[in-house]
Amino acid sequence: EDKVVQSPLSLVVHEGDTVTLNCxxxxxxxxxxxxxxxxxxxxxxLFMLTSSGIEKKSGRLSSILDKKELSSILNIxxxxxxxxxxxxxxxGDNYGQNFVFGPGTRLSVLP
Amino acid sequence: NAGVTQTPKFQVLKTGQSMTLQCAQDMNHEYxxxxxxxxxxxxxxxxxxxGAGITDQGEVPNGYNVSRSTTxxxxxxxxxxxxxxxxxxxxxxSYSGTGNWGEQFFGPGTRLTVL
Numbered sequence: 001e002d003k004v005v006q007s008p009l010s011l012v013v014h015e016g017d018t019v020t021l022n023c024x025x026x027x028x029x030x031x032x033x034x035x036x037x038x039x040x041x042x043x044x045x046l047f048m049l050t051s052s053g054i055e056k057k058s059g060r061l062s063s064i065l066d067k068k069e070l071s072s073i074l075n076i077x078x079x080x081x082x083x084x085x086x087x088x089x090x091x092g093d094n095y096g097q098n099f100v101f102g103p104g105t106r107l108s109v110l111p
Numbered sequence: 112n113a114g115v116t117q118t119p120k121f122q123v124l125k126t127g128q129s130m131t132l133q134c135a136q137d138m139n140h141e142y143x144x145x146x147x148x149x150x151x152x153x154x155x156x157x158x159x160x161x162g163a164g165i166t167d168q169g170e171v172p173n174g175y176n177v178s179r180s181t182t183x184x185x186x187x188x189x190x191x192x193x194x195x196x197x198x199x200x201x202x203x204x205s206y207s208g209t210g211n212w213g214e215q216f217f218g219p220g221t222r223l224t225v226l
Contacts, residue, residue, distance in 0.1 A: 004153075032213050042201060042217035043154070050213075088153055092213060097142050097161060097205075098169065099215075101153035 002027045004102035012108045013079055021074040021105045023089030033065050033072045033097070034051050034099065036088040043088055079109045113137050114147035117202050123224045124192040132187040132221050134202030141207040142170070143185040144215070145177065147198040151221055154201065161207070192225045199223070 001086040012054045021050075032050045036043035038065065047056045052067035065072045076083055118133045129130040136143065144159040146169075162182030174196060176188040185204075189196060199222050203215040 009151075025175055034213050034215075043215075044217070045214045046211035090154070097144055097154060097159045098167075099144075100170070101146075101149055101155070103153045 002091070002093075004089055004100050006087075006089050006105050007101035008105060009102045010102060010106045010108075012110065014110050015080055017079050017109075018075065018077045019079060019106070019107065021076075021087050021089075022071065023073070023102055024071040025089075025091035025100070025102075026070065027091040027093055027100055030067075030070075030091060032092040034054045034090045034092065035063055035072075035074050035099075036090065038086040038088055038104070039084075046087075076107075079107075079111055081109050083107060084109045113200075115202055115204050115216050117200075117218035117221050119221060120219065121222050123226065124189075125226055126190050126193060128188050130192065132189075132200055132202075132223075134185045134187065134218060135183050136185075136202075136204040136216070137183065138204060138216065139182060140204035140216070141182065142205045142215075143179065144203045145175070145185070145187045146199060146201045146203065147171065147196075148220075149198050154167070157187065187221075194225045197223060197225045 004025045035046040047063045049065035057066045060077045063074045088104045090099040090101045092099045115136045141162045145157040146154040155171050158177040160166045202218040205215045
């Protein structure tokens, strides 16, 4: 059975801290790893990773995929209160739309 | 450009009732999906479609039906509601073009309670 695991499930930090969120996956015919941010309502897309070892960056956020270890990390540097959210990781198979999501990491950034 | 829209925003049903959750997108996306989100469980895929007339089951399809007669619309039907279907339902769409298919755009969600 395909599955995605995230750790930690919950994290509390102070503004300015750097955090690393972890995602590991077991998906048949793996094709892609996606990260989303979910605040109060719908998830919003952050990154899609398909190649191992290539870092994707967007401002203070960055992510990298390790296909050998079947894992990915999401780094957030100089955290701000606006980074408080649930961060979801999802793994997709070769057929394009069959995504398996992890339970999410709830990040709380305190002022 | 409204993106992905869902109706209703909230719904309360009694056990055994049926209803349809509506989803529409105006981005000409070929891919559309339905997810449910329960506390502590992330998103679970119910059904998805890779184009008009083509649908497939996801992880938790039992108790739900879908159809895709147009590119824009992807309704989700609950056949006979059960309390276990109490959840928040999200519809999502994405473009099938090279490099873009993973970026799903989500609707605002429908909060469903089954009594």
